[in-house]
Amino acid sequence: MEEIKEYFPHPHIPAQPGMPTFEIIAAIHRKLKSNAASVTSTLGGGNHGLLGLTILPATYQTVTGHVFVAPVNPGSLPIIAPTAIQPQIGEAVRQHKERLKIWKKIQRNGSHLKKPNTSDIRRSLPERTPKSTCRVSKCLSQRYDTAPLFKLRRYNSSRTG
Secondary structure, three states, X not given: OOHHHHOXXXXXXXXXXXXXXXXXXXXXXXXXXXXXXXXXXXXXXOOOOOHHHOOOHHHHHHHHOOOOOXXXXXXXXXXXXXXXXXXXXXXXHHHHHHHHHHHHHHHHHHHHHHOOOHHHHHHOOOOOOOHHHOOHHHHHHHHHHHHHHHHHHHHHHHHHO
């Protein structure tokens, strides 16, 4: 599973010490987006890889003109109607295998896209933010929203001190 990261344009994104600034967050986000876009996928129109995992859905739709819908876990067994005949059962099994394959690919790649520095970014979020459920795109957008406040505070304190 580690070999997946080696094919990313940025396979290793080092942790950043201290409070993340807007510039650090933007640089990390650019690398994550580049990594996500490098993975081949038919989701979200098929031309932008897994970019939809690293940006907000509205942003993805604005940029690409398509909706990115990440697949959900199809479960361990296919759903087969009680009255299904052999060809229908075979098709249900085939579709289930394909959905499971796509879902597993997204899980593998998505976990590598989420690992770098998101724990650092989550730690720096305001306390009221539910960090355990923070999706990468939402987590980064919240940091983008609060980073200018940190920059302004630092600017003001450097002028008075």
